[in-house]
Amino acid sequence: MAYRWTNDLTQADITPKAAYLNRRQILAGTIGLGAIGLAGRANAQELEANTLEEITSYNNFYEFGTGKSDPAQNAHQLVTSPWSIKVDGMVDNPGDYALDDLLAGLSVEDRLYRFRCVEAWSMVIPWNGIELADILNKVGVQSGAKYVAFETVVQPENMIGVQRRVLDFPYVEGLRLDEAMHPLTIMATGLYDEPLANQNGAPIRLVVPWKYGFKSIKSIVRITLTDKEPPISWNVANPREYGFYSNVNPEVDHPRWSQASERRIGGGLFAARQDTLMFNGYPEVASLYDGMDLSVEF
Amino acid sequence: MAVSQTINRALRTLPAWTIYIVGALYAVWQFWLALNQVGPYLVEPINVLERAYGEVGLILMVVGLMVTPLRQWAGVNLIKFRRAIGVTAFFFVLAHFLVFAILDVQSLERVWTEIVKRPYVTVGMASFLMLIPLAVTSNNLSVRKMGAASWRKMHKLTYPAAVLGAIHYLWLVKGFQLEPIIYLVVILGLLSLRMKWNRARVAA
Structure with missing residues (x-):
């Protein structure tokens, strides 16, 4: 690993609970004063975390329905304990790991990240998570491995969306190995120092902040190291609209809507x-894509 | 036919303008909920309000298309409400467009880009444009001026407008979702019912 990512945003940047609970009233007041249009045109560096309520009640998790409030309504049925993750493919130590065993000895860090959905809305989320690289190093990646594939749990009787077959479940995702090993890439187990809510992908999910949200696969039960580019669910469903990389890129539009701007949830x-930033404002990942035409490999 | 008689009798005393009042109150109520971020509007009121207005517009178009088949096949007579249903549908589609343009996309230039570049917006816009002359001529004076035959001919624009509205919905969702498909199937079903009925009448 060339370096570990250091968080230039600290706990101090995270809005205190009392303040974020009151933010709606403050905003309402601002609007009342006629400041419409001025609020929200924020400097990219001034990150204000969304409230826990916002983060837990506006979700895409199609296994629980396609409406934004469906996951919050239905995800309580998900059984998250016990939880084990199958690690297989080109690894030194394959096996079915109990979640606690897989994470034992690894450090949980606070990461305040922008989160940009492919649908052109965004949030700022104070994750707690472990660098994926730490987990991969623990299981031992073999030299020929080039990609990491992930799979979401399927509990058909607990997930009403699975029965409706909106997508071809189980939901699968993947990263190139260098993306997976990048210090920005984490496996989140909590946010706001509380365990993840089921609708946010409990008990453990991927977070890749420079890619569209659907890449950050939830409720992971399988991690596979492979030498071939793995299939990813949205690309299988619609290859014209969703590419393997799906890096946040204001210059490459979704065929059905613009990606040049986004709406920050909570306003x-x-x-x-506000303008969408290249790589969602994480220019440190640009070198991963040197020499690639990102409008072709989108 | 006892049920249809009861329904007809019950509706006889209900004035058509009730539809406008209920429609306006509902639209204002939804806007108020969105403004205060209540219920479904808790987190992302803009998108939810945009969809709510659009969906009511589509539902009212479907209800408008049901009036004739209901009379023909079930003996239920809603004809005196049809104009109000259609005009209210137009107002909801207008509200849907205004939320899209002013609150969502937020600039005229971007509205134009969206209409030109995004097929599902193009289709929705076409549907909206078709509704405008229909709303403008939804009054007795226009019927008299245009003549009943040509007025009726022009108002057949509701058919493509409804179909395009359903396609607009189907086209904007992600993945395989049932709801927009149901709208499209119901609308096409209502239109095919009409075609058969016309043919039967011609044959007779």
């Missing part, structure tokens, strides 16, 4: 749009 009915 209310008069929230202004």
Whole structure:
């Protein structure tokens, strides 16, 4: 590993609980004063975390329905304990790991990340997680491995969306090995120092902050090291619209909508749009894609 | 036919303008909920309000298309409400467009880009444009001026407008979702019912 990512945003940047609980009233007040359109045109560095309520009640988790509030309504049925993760493919220590065993001895870090959905909305989320590289190093990646594949749990009787076959479940995702080993890439187990809510992908999910949200696969039960590019669910469903890389890129539009701007969740009915940043504002990953035409390999 | 008679009798005393009042109150109520971020509007009120207005517009178009088949096949007569249903549908589609343009996309230039570049917006816009002359001529004076035959001919625009509205919905969702497919199937079903019925009448 060339370096470990150091968080230039600290706990101090995270809004205190009392303040984020009150933010809606403050915003409502601002709007009342006629500041419509001025609020929300924020400097990219001024990150204010979304409230826990926002993060846990507006989700895409199609296994629990396609509506944004469906996961919050239905995900309580997910059984997250006991939880084990199958690690297989080109690894030195394959096996079915109990979650605690897989993470034992690894450090959980606070990461305040932007989160940009492919649907052109975004949030800022104070994750708690472990660098994926630490986990991969623990299981031992073999030299020929080039990709990491992930799989979401399927509990058909507990997941109403699975029965409706909106996508071809289980949901699968994948990263190139260098993306997976990048220090920005984490496996989140919590946010706001509380365990992940089921609708956020409990008990453990991927977070790749420079890619569209659907890459950050939830409720992971399998990690496979492979030498071939693994299939990913949205690409299988619609290859014209969703590529393997799916890096946040304001210059490459989704065929059905623009990706040039986004709406930060939490601004209310008069929230202004803001410009989307290349790699979602994480330029340190640009070198991973040197020499690639990102409009072709989108 | 006892049920249809009861329904007809019950509706006889209900004035058509009730539809406008209920429609307006519902639209304002939803806007108020969105403004205060209540219930479904808790987190992302703009998108949810946009969809809510659009969906009511589509539902009312479907209800409008049901009036004739209901009379023909079930003996239920809603004809006196049809104009109000259609005009209210138009107002919801207009509200849907305004939320899209002002609150969602937020600039005229981007609205134009969206209409030109995104097929599902193009289709929705076409549906909206078709509804405009229909709403403008939904009054007795226009019927008299245009003549009943040509007025009726022009108002057949509701058929493509409804189909395009359903396609617009189907086209904007991600993955395989049932709801927009149901709308499209119901609309096509209602239209095919009409075609058969017309043919039967011609044959007779």
